[in-house]
Amino acid sequence: MNSENLESVELSERLHLNYSGVIEIHPTETWDQIRLKLKSCNEKFVRKEPTINDRLLYELHCMSCHTLDGNKKIGPGFADLRTRKRTVTRDGRSDIVTTDEQYVRESILQPQAAIVRGYEKPNRMVDIRKTLNKKQIGALMKFFIELKPKE
Numbered sequence: 001m002n003s004e005n006l007e008s009v010e011l012s013e014r015l016h017l018n019y020s021g022v023i024e025i026h027p028t029e030t031w032d033q034i035r036l037k038l039k040s041c042n043e044k045f046v047r048k049e050p051t052i053n054d055r056l057l058y059e060l061h062c063m064s065c066h067t068l069d070g071n072k073k074i075g076p077g078f079a080d081l082r083t084r085k086r087t088v089t090r091d092g093r094s095d096i097v098t099t100d101e102q103y104v105r106e107s108i109l110q111p112q113a114a115i116v117r118g119y120e121k122p123n124r125m126v127d128i129r130k131t132l133n134k135k136q137i138g139a140l141m142k143f144f145i146e147l148k149p150k151e
């Protein structure tokens, strides 16, 4: 028992609180009572919701591999994400795609479905569904779908 949070401890007659904070219960006992009076606490209970701030999500989960300008990192830069056609490999075949909403969605949810030319190896994009919840993924989707090309 951690007495730091306790105002007082009331034990029924045959219970005994020993010096190391352990309540000893007699083996023949079938009914005992322990009343703990807790210290009041000013801290509010705050539930921590995972962030849905799109910019922050990008910084935490995507920025290590993608820039928002044209610079390549481990993955392509996003400056022209919505404006330039891509050559991708899909099912082992080369294909030219427009980066419409559906393509952006697929790139995020199933990054291995269509691999951008030049990024076949060795670093693969992670499956973000393992680390982010639905709301977070929704926020990120919106961010990238609405991404304007850099002037």
Ligand code: HEC
Pocket: 058, 061, 062, 063, 064, 065, 066, 074, 075, 076, 077, 081, 086, 099, 104, 107, 108, 111, 112, 114, 115, 116, 119, 120, 123, 124, 125, 126, 128, 140, 144
């Ligand atoms: C470990 C590195 C890594 C991380 C982290 C990562 N990606 Fe990727 N991403 C890649 C690579 C490599 C490619 C290119 C290969 C491919 O098409 O899958 C790519 C491709 C993409 C594409 C297609 C880009 C294009 O030019 O067509 C999008 C969109 C994308 N990623 C979004 C994201 C988002 C959103 C996140 C964060 C939630 C993210 N990525 C995190 C490595 C990463």
